[in-house]
Amino acid sequence: MSTDVRPIVRALISVSDKTGLVAFAERLVARGVELVSTGGTRKALAEAGLKVLDVADLTGFPEMMDGRVKTLHPAVHGGILAVRDDAGHQASMSEHGIGPIDLVVVNLYPFEATVARGADYDECVENIDIGGPAMIRAAAKNHADVAVVVDASSYETVLGELEGKGGTTLATRRKLAQLAYARTATYDAAITRWFASVEGDDTPNTRIFDGTLAEALRYGENPHQSAAFYKGGALRPGVATARQLQGKALSYNNLNDTDAAFEAVAEFDPVRAPAVVIIKHANPCGVAEGETLEAAYRKALACDPTSAFGGIVALNRTLDAEAARAIVEIFTEVIVAPDATPEAVAIVGAKKNLRLLVTGALPDPRAGGLQVKSLAGGLLVQSRDNAVVDGMELQVVTKRAPTAAERADLAFAFRVCKHVKSNAIVYAKDLATVGIGAGQMSRVDSARIAASKARDAAAAAGLAEPLTKGCVVASDAFFPFADGLLTAIEAGATAVIQPGGSIRDRDVIAAADEAGVAMVFTGVRHFRH
Structure with missing residues (x-):
């Protein structure tokens, strides 16, 4: 046996999630491992016909205080923490009758799941594990001699080494220790987030963020950057x-x-109408509602077919065959939808590099949550922009009120504008974008670029004039001067939606009135950086 391999003579097992427990324990016993357990875990093992000691047999004390105290005892922690090659530690173990524990298998009380299902305060507190994290951390610290398992996904790793090498290797114990500390860290993070939410503290003194590796990526934004995708936070x-x-x-x-x-x-x-969004470099380059997904896609594509090449297509309904056929007519990187019909999957399947993702549902744009951005030496944290135009009280500020058709297009354009990088200008007509200006340092430049793109799209489609003639326009923030509005009016806009709030609002309103343009204020800004 290699000098870094440690045999497993005794294992302490105490798990809330009993997935694979009995099969795991049976293979341990087959290798001559003595089992020690607690409460429900011990009951499950005993009912499976396995010989298992109760922790009380080691400690000489019964579980007490509704199970809050059972493993917090020198007979347990001494057996975990003792350094096997330290003569002093061995003497202490002999003097006090402490036997070594070579494997600790613990997963924690389901605190996160308890909170997620809306349990009351007292039940959440009772699901804060104390003994479990203590044993996990003790075993991880003493990984030179002890293996620790915090998830059933590691069972096979331990069993493979035990059956193949007669014990666990140091490399495996180190990896298991890393996983163990990651688990206790995420557990504590969940508890501190819960306490902050209970107290209504939006800016706690310490923020802890955690995630679980979903996938290591080939590289980041550029090939010289490393990257990975982690899942974490609210589902x-x-x-x-x-x-x-x-x-x-x-x-x-x-x-x-x-x-x-x-x-x-x-x-x-999706109940109101099928909708499609085409994204390029995180900015919408075409958005539309239509009678069908195919119709919505073709309307969205007409806004900026040049930028749509190599883009991302998102749908608010199940991808059907007609929409799939339309989308695959040009090169597309990703299609994402709540679901897809078998026929649509087959159509997309003919394009071997085209990714098709189904999510199972749409996210709620009204839901809360946090957004995090890294800065040098720190983090910026803010609540999600969950303001939606349907919940806003639109204030008509011009002499002319928008028509019913203009109102529908204004709401549509403001929904899109929320997702365009600032400064953002969106021209829309008949529930489709016809020009988008994104990410400019000047709002008037965004208005000009959006109009220019509309002219280019019209030329590509063989139209006599751009679709901005008779459109509406949305701005993610107020017009600081009338020049941006005048540019939109020159492009053909007949109605405007914007937050308002500029010291020059009167000048902007006067310019709209002079042109006979309707304008509404939302009172809500949608900066997006």
């Missing part, structure tokens, strides 16, 4: 819940853009 339908039905592996940029696309399409109620 939200999207890239973290998606099943990839086909296509090559997703890249960092694919994941980022797909998330942007799916969050944008979620603004459009």
Whole structure:
């Protein structure tokens, strides 16, 4: 046996999640391992016909205080923490009758699940594990001699080494220790987040973020950057819940853009109408509602067919065959939808590199949550922008009120504008974008670029004039001067939606009135950086 291999003579097992427990324990016993356990775990093992000692047999004390105290005892922690090659430790063990524990298998009280199902305060507190984390941390610290398992996914690793090598290797024990400390860290993070939420503290003194590796990526935004995708935080339908039905592996940029696309399409109620969003570099380049998904896609594509090449397509309903046929007519990186019909899957399958993701549901644009951005030496944390135009009280500020058709287009344009990088200008007509200006330092430049793109799209489609003639326009923030508005009016806009709040609002309103343009204020800004 290698000098770094440690045999397993005694294992302490105490788990809340009993998945695979009995089969695991049976294979340990087959290798001559003595089992020690507690409470429900011991009962499950005994009912399976396995010989198992109660922790009380080691400690000489029964479980007490409703199970709060059972493993916090030198007979347990001494057996875990004793350094096997330390003569002093061995003498202490002999003097006090402490036997070594070579394997600790513990998963914790289901605190996160208890909180997630809306349990009351007292029940959540009772599901804060104390003895479990103490044993896990003790075993992880003493990984030179002791193996620790915190998840059933590690059972086979331990069994493979035990059956193949007669014990666990140091390399495996180190990896298991890392996993153990990661688990106790995420557990404590969940508890501190819960306490902060209970206290209504939006800015706790310490923020802890955690995630579980979903996939190591080939590289980041650029090939010289390393990257990985981690799942964490509140469960939200999207890239973290998606099943990839086909296509090559997703890249960092694919994941980022797909998330942007799916969050944008979620603004459009699938009960009201089918909707499609086409994203390029995290910005919408075409958005539309239509009678069918195919119709919505073709309307969205018409906004900027040049940018749509190599883009991400998100749908708010189940991808059907007609929409799939339309989408695969040009090169597309990713299609993401709540679901897809078998026929649609087969159609997309003919494009071997095209990724198809189904998420199971749409995210709720009204839901709360946190957004995090890294800075040098720190983090910026804010609540999600969950303001939706359907919940806003629109204030008509011009002499002319928008028509019913203009109102529908204004609401549509403002939904889109929320997902365009600032400064953002969106022209829309007949529930489709006809020009988008994104990410400019000047709002008037965004208005000009959006109009220019509309002219280019019209020329590509063989139209005599751009679709901005008779459109509406949305701005993510107020117009600081009338020049941006005048540019939109020159492009053909007849109605405007914007937050308002500029010291020059009167000048902007006067310019709209002079042109006979309707304008509404939302009172809500949608900066997106």
